[in-house]
Amino acid sequence: MARADLTLLDEAYAALRAVVAGLGEDDAWAPTGCAGWAVRDLVWHLHADAVRGLVAAHTPAPGPADRDAVSYWRAWGSDPDADERNRRLTRVEAGLHPFAALRERYLEASAAAARAVGALPPEQVVATQGHTLRAADLASTLAVEATLHHLDLIAHLDGAAAPPAPGTAEARRVVEALLGEELPGWTDERVALVGTGRAAPTAEERARLSDVRLPVFS
Template identity: 55%
Template sequence: MTDVPGGGPSPVRVLRESYEALMAVVEPLGDEESWVPTACTGWAARDLVFHCLGDAQRALVALHTPASGPADRDAVTYWRDWAPDPTGAANGRRWSRVGASMFLCFRQLRALYLETAAAAVRAAAATDPELRVATQGHVLTAADLMTTLAVEASIHHLDLVPHLPDAPGPSATGLAAVRTTLDGLLGRPVPLDWTDEHYARAATGRAPLTETERRSLGPDADRLPLFS
């Protein structure tokens, strides 16, 4: 199923298009390009690819981990557990940098990421969207899990490309899922004429707010980033 009857694209389609868009950036990268900086503090492209490999591995595990209990999170509330954690973030940065450095050449990491991401997409397509699955201590429907994965992939896609001028951008369906998620966390549609890309960056702390934007957001400005 590629679309929801009478509605928008299905979570399977959103995940597939988000992952395939990110894979299209990673696939042509050579060893030299893998060292370009990203929008993630301290990470080169290869470090971010290693992190995205972990996301794809988690997707595969979750899609094959049925849960017996009721769902306690959906595609929006999944992100509400996030809280600023400078120590944890620093440890995570070191983990990805060390992990990525264990690959003797980037093509090995690139190949593993591409085959794992493709496998995650195939697994999603074969999974009942209503199946309850477990991940990171929570239970979601497979459909909601797919949306969270697409949101993370789309945001990291934006992180990966600032110094890759010829790279394609994130999928439109993935960025739309990011907007829907952020609006859900904010509790209303954002009252600014932001593109999906800028909204994704600004609401996750990747782009600073101007004073005009702060005035338009009012008290909600102090709630940003909604997650990182």
Template identity: 75%
Template sequence: MTLLHDVYAALSGTVQQLGDEEQWVVTGCTGWTVRDLVWHLHADAVRGLVAAHTPARRPADCDAVAYWRSWGSDPRADDRTRRLTRVEAGLHEFSVLRERYLEAAAAASRAVSALPDDEVVATQGHAIRAADLASTLAVEATLHHGDLVAHLEGSPAGPTASGLAEVRHVVEALLPAVLPGWSDERVALVGTGRAAPTPEEREALGDARLPVFS
């Protein structure tokens, strides 16, 4: 739960500093500008807030790693979501997008962090322990924090070290492979398709399929 608090606090600090002049800058998410990504981040914070108040009333059927296994398995649905995000983001002034994200992120962080680790909640068709829910939220926020600052000027602060370490844990578990000598940031970028592996990295990965999720 400390992980989620720290990751959300760092990302919110970066979003708080964004203004109209940055809203059209491209991000590390293909086809999305800063304003589109902020709206997507808002949606994921709302996911966490809703999950925190939705008891599953059944045993957990996935954990912090298994949650990602089916991600990206429906390219048409993913493409539709990307298009809808752009449309929805276009309905609001950037200041509104920013404030809605900051409000939802703060509420989600408080709500999820207040749950007992072993409480099972419902999210996106899954039943998942609260501690594992916190990991999924932290992993997505960490990756998108990197996406958000990828092309911004002024060297804004990137994702937290603890968030990148959690992404590494998930990526290596999904591969499955341990990648000694790789930085946490490199594991996150290559493992989620944000960077192509070098020939040496490809050799180290062996037959592993990439990305493990995007």
């Protein structure tokens, strides 16, 4: 299972790179599934995600890990003010560069991050964002974020390829674990979109979720 998680990251990043590599300046101003962000803003954020993975892969830490692939997300979004500042800062930083430069920096960093994380022993403990995780769990967090942002990126891009099925399946696994229940009859993508606030639940879906607070993370 751990080695499969490392493979999952490579697949998720490769698919996302393929979409980003085909984007041009006109595409850069298209809206995305992230409120307030155009494609260029999201690509800059994706670069930051890849850098996080690259830094974590080279930051070994003593065990045991204090987070896993699910618990890592529990505190996500707990500081709305900080999240809003980050959204604004991302737009400002992205605006400082031509899109071609944003694209190439992301492609370079994501390829390096995938290689670095994929080379780690799955049980290696690393540090990231104030926590420690096994390499396999780090790979899952990066793959889930890449998968969700892949969906964000293609939300308004006609003909763009969807993320690989294993990535949406992993996003579903994490969302259902945080919800504490399974959602039979829902597609993996629907669980991921509704569970992370990217789509509003229908009345029927809301009734199925009962009093669960959404999103479980965003």
